[in-house]
Amino acid sequence: MVALFLSLVLAHLLGDFLLQPTAWVKDKKKKKIKSKYLYYHIGLHLVLLLITTQFDSNYFLGILIVALSHFGIDCAKLYFEKKKTAKLWFFIDQLLHLGVISGVVYCYFPYQIPISNLYSQQNLGLLTALVLVTYVSAIVLKVLLSKWSNQLIKKDDDDTNNAGKYIGILERLFIFFFVVMNFWEGIGFLLAAKSIFRFGDLKESKDVRLTEYILIGTLLSFGLGILCAMLYRNFIV
Incomplete structure (x- = not known):
């Protein structure tokens, strides 16, 4: 469970921060869903997810869910984010991505949170x-x-x-x-x-x-x- 969670989080961090050029971010904010870099970004995430999970076919469905949800969350951020709410949307965006990852991991390895x-x-x-x-x-x-x-x-x-x-x-x-x-x-x-x-x-x-x-x-x-x-x-x- 922990290995899968870390693999998915690592792919997310690499794709969202380390391997996403500033030019991509600016173009996405300007052209939104019409930006080709939005699709490059999602494609990069998909590749990173496959690499970090070692192309394990057992996780293909989960990887697809993470990638598609990433596209949906990013689109929502691009259209609803305003200059005054940029900081808020940054954290909402990241929390939603981590929430999806946690949900996917739960589907493979049901776990309980000791409330x-x-x-x-x-x-x-x-x-x-x-x-x-x-x-x-x-x-x-x-x-x-x-x-x-x-x-x-x-x-x-x-x-x-x-x-x-x-x-x-x-x-x-x-x-x-x-x-x-x-x-x-x-x-x-x-x-x-x-x-x-x-x-x-x-x-x-x-x-x-x-x-x-x-x-x-x-x-x-x-x-x-x-x-x-x-x-x-x-x-x-």
């Missing part, structure tokens, strides 16, 4: 810790740093892409897993890397409040990440 295991103490504890270290911590930091952030807000800076928020979330996720894996050196590396990237901003800026804001925010973010990880390690693992 009950999802509610184990370890899984619930991990999910709780991840929610705490990401979005809950982001709100806590926003409240704690409001004194400095309010002073730094500019009148023309109402539009934001929330990049700082997501950087902080990723930062704390790295710290969380570093601590859980007992890889404390990774935290030092992360802190050093962030210091290097922030050095230019701090050097060019003569605003002491900005420096205070960045330093306090960094220390609080790291502290919350370590705290959540230590609580998870001591009470759940």
Whole structure:
């Protein structure tokens, strides 16, 4: 079962990412179903599926289903995808492809998903810790740093892409897993890397409040990440 699943996924990854030129993607978006590269793309997937399954005739029907569904999913994406929803359709497209692959594998090797295991103490504890270290911590930091952030807000800076928020979330996720894996050196590396990237901003800026804001925010973010990880390690693992 696992071998078949990996074979189909490998063919998908090779065909969708490694062996699909940018020119093909642009032509498909422009001409949609009339693009010859759409059919090249599906043909390439079909060949890759045959190769990764070693031309096993037992899987020919499944391979055909995967290839035809790939064509249908790609066509739907080409016609329904808009500029504003490009990112959303990218993930929908990939999830649908993986869903079809999982369904084909199930037809050959019926399997059960242990739903009950999802509610184990370890899984619930991990999910709780991840929610705490990401979005809950982001709100806590926003409240704690409001004194400095309010002073730094500019009148023309109402539009934001929330990049700082997501950087902080990723930062704390790295710290969380570093601590859980007992890889404390990774935290030092992360802190050093962030210091290097922030050095230019701090050097060019003569605003002491900005420096205070960045330093306090960094220390609080790291502290919350370590705290959540230590609580998870001591009470759940």
